[in-house]
Amino acid sequence: MTDIRNSSLETTWNSARYKKSLARRKRAERRFRRIGLAAILTALALLGILLFSIFSKGYTAFIQTYVTLDVTFSEAVIDPAGTRSPEVLRGANYAKIIQDSLRARFPDVEGRRDLRALFALLSNDANDTLRNMVLERPEVIGQTLPVALLASDDVDMLTKGYIDRNLAEDNRRVKDKELLWIDDLEANGQIATRFNSGFFTRGDSREPEKAGLAGAMVGSFYTLLITIAIAFPIGVMTAIYLEEFAPRNKFNDLIEVNINNLAAVPSIVFGLLGLAIFLNVAHLPRSAPIVGGLTLALMTLPTIIIAARAAIRAVPDSIRQGALGLGASKQQAAFHYVLPLSMPGILTGTIIGLAQALGETAPLLMIGMVAFIADIPGGITDPATVMPVQIFLWADSPERAFVEKTSGAIMVLLAFLIVMNALAVFLRKKFERRW
Known part of the structure; x- marks a missing residue:
């Protein structure tokens, strides 16, 4: 009786129907594994694309473009009375000092429109930079010193490669004259990028170059x-x-x-x-x-x-x-x-x-x-x-x-x-x- 039962089981396990069913189940298992692996790889690929997109566009936010100019801290503009009062120093016309520095750097620039474009190379944060320097060190008044000033967002984008120089001038935010001025500054080592510490120390701003977190x-x-x-x-x-x-x-x-x-x-x-x-x-x-x-x-x-x-x-x-x-x-x-x-x-x-x-x-x-x-x-x-x-x-x-x-x-x-x-x-x- 036992021999007959074992013989029957052996016949069942070795039957073509069982082998076909077993092969079908193994194929289904392999197919499920491939689908699961494909799903994981797809998710990782999409995550990688997302992170690459974020990092490729965002890493430049941690560097900032600066323009170094020889700035003359004119006493006639900052403190004509020589009082060195903090109120007087704080209210001085530092924009004129910056404009005079740019005029001295590019003496051939004339015309209201060209001068306005020249002055726009720097952020209006440059005024605050000079004001803070004078308030911290009043002895700089009357001296001419090289000062690194924050560039405008257009200069920053051009330096980082986000503005295509090969575009037609009408389709480019930075015009041809501005390109010549920027190239001249860069050739003389007056344009450089630094770590953007202001991104972590400043509040929000309407000006992109001044905006911080x-x-x-x-x-x-x-x-x-x-x-x-x-x-x-x-x-x-x-x-x-x-x-x-x-x-x-x-x-x-x-x-x-x-x-x-x-x-x-x-x-x-x-x-x-x-x-x-x-x-x-x-x-x-x-x-x-x-x-x-x-x-x-x-x-x-x-x-x-x-x-x-x-x-x-x-x-x-x-x-x-x-x-x-x-x-x-x-x-x-x-x-x-x-x-x-x-x-x-x-x-x-x-x-x-x-x-x-x-x-x-x-x-x-x-x-x-x-x-x-x-x-x-x-x-x-x-x-x-x-x-x-x-x-x-x-x-x-x-x-x-x-x-x-x-x-x-x-x-x-x-x-x-x-x-x-x-x-x-x-x-x-x-x-x-x-x-």
Whole structure:
């Protein structure tokens, strides 16, 4: 009987029908593997194209073109009375000094139109540069010194290769005469590129060469500060209550369902909620970090609650029972034993939630943080913007020089997001416990 059964099984395993079915299943498995690999390679290729596009356009935002001129700090223009008063020095006509320096460098340039084009080679930031030099070192008055002055955005774009010299003059922002002046300066070593420190120290500006990301970075810092100060304690306390103290009934089940649903609500809905509550009802200052932080706190709360509950739930029940068996109250067991052990997971979820909030734009547009803010905010109630909104504003600007500013700001934002996610991974790996 056993021999007959084994013979039958052997016949079945060696049958042509079985071999054909096995070959078909193996082909399907290989086909699925190839499709999966193709999907991964396609995603990586698209990601590479995106990053290449951003980096190829944005790396030049971190360098800036300067023109070095011999500047005569004429006492007759700066301080004719010789008082050296800071008020007098601050109000001097430094534009005339720059214009005289350019006239001396190009004495053959005449005519109002040509002189206006010559003066436009430099940014109006050059006036501030000379003013700061005189205020810091009044002894330069009466001297002639070489000074590196910020070039205009057109000169900067030409130096970086974004303006095609081979185009017809009518289709080129830099005209032929300006090209001759720029080539002359470059041939004499008076045009050079430097690290654009102003990109990280200046606020926004209508002039591309003067625009910086400092205001948006400080605004993002204040906004995230408000967000974590509100969302973290409320989210953790809610998670502890729901996991450790809340009775299992329909009301609490409804709360849990709503928390999970809120995590999937579009972010712009939270912007509408912030507009209705914090601006129209509470009358908080528009376009201020305190309003942005409160709005993002509402959006981040569900993420923190869900992550905190998962971390608390991962703590073995034996720890709770051991603490209670030693005489601890339920509150002591939760706060002295369960919470410290679950804190790495809670911090990981919190950092990921904050990273999501850092990249949000839609809710902040709804509460007015899209306004042009030139000054760096000094507090949570000052008008401010954040990095994603600043990127949105620059991307909408028509000047070619703002394209590199947009890509450069995206690179800075990506760097912040990578650092925050790397910190979350580090905390999880360092403090993770396996039960």
